[in-house]
Structures are given as structure tokens and as C-alpha cells.
Amino acid sequence: MNVFSPSFFLLSLLILTPLSFLTLPFTIKLCGRAIGWYIRSRTSSRRELLLSRAEAEEKEYHAKSPPNGDEEWERVESYTAGSDTNGEKGSKAWSGVIGFFHPFCNAGGGGERVLWAAIRATQRRWPEVLCIVYTGDHDVDKNQIIDRVRTRFNIHLHPPKIQFLYLSTRRFVLASTWPHFTLLGQSFGSLVLAYDAFNLLVPDVFVDTMGYAFTLGFSKFLFPDVPTGAYVHYPTISTDMLGSLDEGGHGVNAGQGRGYRGVAKRQYWLAFAWLYSFVGGQVDVVMTNSTWTQGHIRKLWGPRRARRKKVFETEAVFPPVAVEELEGAIDVSKESEKNRGKYLLYIAQFRPEKNHQVILDAFAKFLHVQQGSSQEKPKLILIGSVRDSDDATRVYKLRLLAHELKIKDDVEFICDASWPQILDWLRRSWVGVNGMWNEHFGIGVVEYQAAGLISVVNASGGPKIDIVVDVDGQPTGFHATTPEEFAHRFGKALSLSSDETLAMRLRARASAKRFTEDAIVIRP
Known part of the structure; x- marks a missing residue:
């Protein structure tokens, strides 16, 4: 048969095509290596x-080692x-x-x-x-x-x-x-x-x-x-x-x-x-x-x-959280209750999935119910990092939303807070908030618990399954999904008696001990 004939070409194609498919994975691997x-x-x-x-x-x-005894x-x-x-x-x-x-x-x-x-x-x-x-x-x-x-x-x-x-x-x-x-x-x-x-x-x-x-x-x-x-x-x-x-x-x-x-x-x-x-x-x-x-x-x-x-x-492997440091820095006792104000604290990066708008809506509904109350007016504190211009724009839109909801004077935005600032707010706040649906874990929620805050979190993901769980059959916080449910839970968290509040804070702190800063080790 003439090697240049169409018949020879067709026969060769019929023979080599299956073979090429069989060797294709090996060829790809070889190219990768x-x-x-x-x-x-x-x-x-x-x-x-x-x-x-x-x-x-x-x-x-x-060579720059400081004198002995330098704690840092x-x-x-x-x-x-x-x-x-x-x-x-x-x-x-x-x-x-x-x-x-x-x-x-x-x-x-x-x-x-x-x-x-x-x-x-x-x-x-x-x-x-x-x-x-x-x-x-x-x-x-x-x-x-x-x-x-x-x-x-x-x-x-x-x-x-x-x-x-x-x-x-x-x-x-x-x-x-x-x-x-x-x-x-x-x-x-x-x-x-x-x-x-x-x-x-x-x-x-x-x-x-x-x-x-x-x-x-x-x-x-x-x-x-x-x-x-x-x-x-x-x-x-x-x-x-x-x-x-x-x-x-x-x-x-x-x-x-x-x-x-x-x-x-x-x-x-x-x-x-x-x-x-x-x-x-x-x-x-x-x-x-x-x-x-x-x-x-x-x-x-x-x-x-x-x-x-x-x-x-x-x-x-639960993320390491500064539980011991928070326990050492923040007192949870009858005496420390005097230092806490009616602050609802939400620590979360300013990203769409964190559902800040839901929390703002819920807080507005909660304040509407509280109108005319003689008690101290609550305030919502939003702390988060701003990575880029998109995050900065998101914060701007959230500020506009707070203005539209007529709660701009009751909401404070703190961007890129330092650890000492976060500690101070954890020490002073009453409630810790998390609004994300299916939050994978929730380090901020553990920090709330370690600091003795009463958590109000989305009824999903890590906050529900791993963190805000009962201790000795008693709750360590509250779960919610809709703005209406969040507003209702805010009211419950802020209306507990002094004894109930302290007992829940102590249970939350005990629950947080499961998430200490144990090392994560990479094994070569």
C-alpha cells in the first residue's frame, strides 16, 4: 500500500487514535513533571x-538580643x-x-x-x-x-x-x-x-x-x-x-x-x-x-x-483562639458587671457574607420595640478589617443604610482595630453578635464567650454546632436566623436578671476553654 495514499492515512489514524487516548494520561503526567x-x-x-x-x-x-529578663x-x-x-x-x-x-x-x-x-x-x-x-x-x-x-x-x-x-x-x-x-x-x-x-x-x-x-x-x-x-x-x-x-x-x-x-x-x-x-x-x-x-x-x-x-x-482542628489571654485580661464577676454597657458587639470583616445589613435591620427593629424605655439605650459596635476599596465602599453603604434606618447615632463603625482596642470593647460590651449564615467556624464568637459576652449568633454552621452550645444543660447564648429573630434575641440577652446574666457569662467562658491556642504542627 502506498504510504502516501488516503487509505494508508485512514488506517494509521484508526490504529493510533485509540493508542493515543490510552497513553494520553501518561503523556500529560510526563509533561507536568x-x-x-x-x-x-x-x-x-x-x-x-x-x-x-x-x-x-x-x-x-x-546580635541585637536585649538584656536578660526582657519579657518581649x-x-x-x-x-x-x-x-x-x-x-x-x-x-x-x-x-x-x-x-x-x-x-x-x-x-x-x-x-x-x-x-x-x-x-x-x-x-x-x-x-x-x-x-x-x-x-x-x-x-x-x-x-x-x-x-x-x-x-x-x-x-x-x-x-x-x-x-x-x-x-x-x-x-x-x-x-x-x-x-x-x-x-x-x-x-x-x-x-x-x-x-x-x-x-x-x-x-x-x-x-x-x-x-x-x-x-x-x-x-x-x-x-x-x-x-x-x-x-x-x-x-x-x-x-x-x-x-x-x-x-x-x-x-x-x-x-x-x-x-x-x-x-x-x-x-x-x-x-x-x-x-x-x-x-x-x-x-x-x-x-x-x-x-x-x-x-x-x-x-x-x-x-x-x-x-x-x-x-x-x-x-x-479548631482554630487557635486567645482564650487564656482573654481570661487573664477580662474579669467576669459581679464586680466587672459595673464596667459593662449595653453594647452589642459584632467583630467581622466587612464582607458581603457577614450579613452586616441583616444585623443593622435587626438592631433597628429592636430599637423600635425599645422606644420609650427608661433603660440605657443600647448601641451597636461594628468592628472589622478593610482589605481594599471594595470593603471601604461596603462600609460606606452600611453607613448609608444605618442613616436610612434612622439608627446612625446608635451605630459605631471601627475599621482595622488593634488588638488592645478589641480587648477594650470585649471588656465593656454586653452582647456578642454573629450574623453570617453557615459561618464555617467563628473565632470571633469564641472570643465573645471567653470574654464573657452573651452571644446572639446565626443558627447555622460552626457557631451553632461547635461553639454556642449548652453547658450542663444550660444555654451559653442564643441562636437566630431572621432580622425579627435577632431583634427578639437581642431583647432577651439584655433583659436577663443580673444573676441569670452572670451565670450565662460564666457558662460561656467555661465553654470557650475547648478552643485554647494549642499549636498546629506541620509534619514534613
Whole structure:
């Protein structure tokens, strides 16, 4: 047969096409490893440079050691003490590089507290390890970030063993970049961001502490030998999200499952859930921040992780909260009741999902019922960090809403509060509020309880399942869903007798002891 004849070409195509489909997965894997090898080889010089810089900073840091007895120095240097127990210095001085993927590391929220607590725990257990943080916060340098960690969270880190690598593609994970198909777009954007990160440095262990699961699958594609870990605050998609599309659902997509658009949205979410399960099944070590998140991740990632023979079970590791510090700084007794005012405190980043508008509406309804009362007029205090111009615009709109509801003089906004400011408000306030539907955990709610506040929280997620639970058969706070329910619970929390109030505060504080600042340790 003539090799140039159409018949020969057709016969060859029929033979090679099935063969090519059979070898396609192997070819893709081979391409991934080749790209990974190239990236690792071209970034090896930066790795040596960063290790040398850390060594030089270590020498300089110790040369500036203050006199013995300096309390601040002792706190920073505590990472060098301990034996081979959880959270303390290990018996083997492993000296690799752990990369923490957290593009918004300077945001100042509960997710960032987990990141810094994880780095502090790593420094205590493995003091020779170099911790790399991949961030897109170009407007701040290393010293500014570490200073904010100390003032915002009261977490003291060892600076020489932390380096920041600045990403230039963070815009690809912003929701504003993807006005349509946002979930898929942000997930694709995270791959771009991860590629940016790996081209800066390939770590020995890669950890995502922000929820970009696709970056972990991408890491496995390029570097199969690099262990991966995920600390999941909130599943990118869940069965609750799918349920929210139904009539009477909750969240920003409530009731949007009707019509052809609703059907298309549901199918899109189902397809994305499959992708999310696929990449999640490749993660080596998975931790979640609450029982609620654990349940969803086990359902989504569990079957694929089992098929891939991942030996570590998905565990719920509650975020570390400064419970002991709050107990030491804030008294809860009959005497301390004199220092508390009728303040309702809501500590939450100014993001859409935090439902500040619901709380403002509920507070307006509550004040309307209280009109004419001779008691002290309550005040709502909103404390939160402002990450960018979108958050700043959101605060402005919330101020306008307070004005429209005629409660602007009864609401105070405090942006980017320091830890001492937060402590002061926790010491002075009466009620702690959380309005987010399906809040994954709720560090702020634990802080309320540790400070002795009476919590009024959304009847869902971590605050309901893990935190505001009964102690000895007695409540530690109240649950609500609608503005009307929140308004009613505000009234109940503020109208308890003095004995009932103190008893509930003490139960709440006892409940908070379950969430102490135990170390999170990354095992190489």
C-alpha cells in the first residue's frame, strides 16, 4: 500500500487514535513533571539566596538580643524551648522550606490568625525550617506584616525564619475579575497564581491555608514528591449551596434555582463540585476548622482520597483562639458587671457574607420595640478589617443604610482595630453578635464567650454546632436566623436578671476553654 495514499492515512489514524487516548494520561503526567523539573531547576538559586538571607538575619537578630529578663524577647524566643511533643521543638532538626499559600496574608481576619498560628507552631516544632509566605500584599513589607500580626493577634513570630514572596497575579482570584462563572474563574485564577508562586520558589512542603484547593492539585501535577496540606476554612462549594437555590433557601443565591437560568446554575455548580472533589482527592493532609466544614469536605473529598489511599483522615482542628489571654485580661464577676454597657458587639470583616445589613435591620427593629424605655439605650459596635476599596465602599453603604434606618447615632463603625482596642470593647460590651449564615467556624464568637459576652449568633454552621452550645444543660447564648429573630434575641440577652446574666457569662467562658491556642504542627 502506498504510504502516501488516503487509505494508508485512514488506517494509521484508526490504529493510533485509540493508542493515543490510552497513553494520553501518561503523556500529560510526563509533561507536568517535565515542567516541574524545569521550574525547580530555574528557582534553585533563589532558594539558596533565601536560605542565606535567613542565616544572615538570624545572626543579626541574635546580635541585637536585649538584656536578660526582657519579657518581649522571651516571648519571641519561646520557639527554641521544648521537647518532642506536639507543638514543641522536635527531636530532629529538619531544615527544609515550607511554603504557605495565603495571597491575602495581611487581611487581619480569622483565616489569617490560623496562618500565623500555624507558622508560630512550625517555628516551635522545627526551628530550623524556613517558612515562606506567598502573598499579594505589595503595599507592605515584612516588618510591617509581622508588626501587624503582633498588634492584631498578639502572635509573636521569629522574623529571621520567615520570608515573603510577592505574587504579581493576585487579581486573577478576585471575584471582580470574574463577573460570570465566578467559582470556575477564581479557581482557574488560583492556578495562575500558583504558577506565579512556584516560579518564585518550589517549597519542600506546600500548604494552602486560604481555601484554594486547585493550587494543591496543581502542585501534585508539577511536583508529585512535594507533600501537600490544606487547612479548609470553608468548602468552595457544598450541598448547602445547592440547597440554597431552592425556594426558601439562605445566602446570597437564595431562591435562584427557578427557570432555565436556575437549572443552568445548578448544573454548573454540580459540574464544579465534581472538579472540586477531583482536586481535593489529591491532597495529602487535610484539616478543617469546624465540624460543619469537616462534614462537607469528607463528603466531597473523602471518596477520591480513599481511592488514592491517602492515609491521613480528614480531621477537624479548631482554630487557635486567645482564650487564656482573654481570661487573664477580662474579669467576669459581679464586680466587672459595673464596667459593662449595653453594647452589642459584632467583630467581622466587612464582607458581603457577614450579613452586616441583616444585623443593622435587626438592631433597628429592636430599637423600635425599645422606644420609650427608661433603660440605657443600647448601641451597636461594628468592628472589622478593610482589605481594599471594595470593603471601604461596603462600609460606606452600611453607613448609608444605618442613616436610612434612622439608627446612625446608635451605630459605631471601627475599621482595622488593634488588638488592645478589641480587648477594650470585649471588656465593656454586653452582647456578642454573629450574623453570617453557615459561618464555617467563628473565632470571633469564641472570643465573645471567653470574654464573657452573651452571644446572639446565626443558627447555622460552626457557631451553632461547635461553639454556642449548652453547658450542663444550660444555654451559653442564643441562636437566630431572621432580622425579627435577632431583634427578639437581642431583647432577651439584655433583659436577663443580673444573676441569670452572670451565670450565662460564666457558662460561656467555661465553654470557650475547648478552643485554647494549642499549636498546629506541620509534619514534613
